[in-house]
Amino acid sequence: MSSEVWKDHGVATAFLNERSRLIPDRPRQMEVILRVLRSAPRPIRRVLDLGAGDGFLLASVLEANPQASGVAVDFSPPMLEQARVTLAPFGPRASVVEADLADPSWKRAIEGSFDAVVSGYAIHHLIDPRKRSLYEEIFDLLPEGGMFVNCEHVASSTPGIQRMFEEAMSEHLCERRRERGEDITPEQVYREYIARPDRAANILVPVEDQCRWLREIGFREVDCFWKFFELAVFGGTR
Numbered sequence: 547m548s549s550e551v552w553k554d555h556g557v558a559t560a561f562l563n564e565r566s567r568l569i570p571d572r573p574r575q576m577e578v579i580l581r582v583l584r585s586a587p588r589p590i591r592r593v594l595d596l597g598a599g600d601g602f603l604l605a606s607v608l609e610a611n612p613q614a615s616g617v618a619v620d621f622s623p624p625m626l627e628q629a630r631v632t633l634a635p636f637g638p639r640a641s642v643v644e645a646d647l648a649d650p651s652w653k654r655a656i657e658g659s660f661d662a663v664v665s666g667y668a669i670h671h672l673i674d675p676r677k678r679s680l681y682e683e684i685f686d687l688l689p690e691g692g693m694f695v696n697c698e699h700v701a702s703s704t705p706g707i708q709r710m711f712e713e714a715m716s717e718h719l720c721e722r723r724r725e726r727g728e729d730i731t732p733e734q735v736y737r738e739y740i741a742r743p744d745r746a747a748n749i750l751v752p753v754e755d756q757c758r759w760l761r762e763i764g765f766r767e768v769d770c771f772w773k774f775f776e777l778a779v780f781g782g783t784r
């Protein structure tokens with residue numbers, strides 16, 4: 547199944563209602579992203595969020611950088627609609643652009659360069675050669691000292707470690723749903739998690755490989771800044 551599944555209203559709203567806010571350690575991931583951006587060698591005046599979903603990540607970056615403006619890119623109509631709502635309080639500081647990152651022509655939808663490019667759980671929907679090409683396109687959009695930070699679903703090294711992640715994720719989601727009053731077991735959540743319709747649209751790559759790609763492209767200060775099994779925050783500086 548392709549990433550087109552994200553254009554489906556049910557898939558988009560299920561993610562926004564259920565999983566987006568429930569991602570384990572999301573506040574810590576945001577803290578790490580913002581901390582890395584604060585260390586940027588150049589002031590963050592313009593930010594690009596790729597696969598922005600409801601605009602949560604871009605909104606957090608704009609809140610932390612009151613002098614910055616930002617562009618949210620996504621290809622899913624329900625996500626774009628939600629991003630417009632989330633980003634409305636930022637007025638002219640934020641704009642929302644429809645473009646398909648699977649097609650190199652997506653860059654025509656945006657103008658100029660960016661001091662920082664961020665992305666959250668989106669690039670893993672692209673096939674591997676396209677991921678790597680997108681990282682090259684991001685490099686080209688950054689001036690010297692510009693930063694790329696990707697908060698991403700990455701591959702486990704072995705099926706056993708993948709199983710560990712899926713169990714940890716299911717237990718975490720189960721606890722949150724029980725807090726909301728649902729009578730549900732971790733086994734039921736595991737079965738649902740494994741069968742979720744967007745799972746087949748995930749094309750995961752180990753974080754080590756992606757950091758290597760970034761270094762090969764020319765990024766420096768490349769690292770995985772934070773990781774919990776298959777959830778990672780990584781990136782680098784041009």
Ligand SMILES: C[S@@+](CC[C@H](N)C(=O)[O-])C[C@H]1O[C@@H](n2cnc3c(N)ncnc32)[C@H](O)[C@@H]1O
Nearest residue numbers: 549552597598599620621622646647648666668
């Ligand atoms: C799991 S959601 C993450 C949304 C948001 N970045 C966040 O962190 O909550 C993945 C997002 O990537 C978008 N996406 C997937 N494939 C895409 C593509 N080829 N072009 C543009 N956006 C894409 C989806 O529409 C969806 O909004």
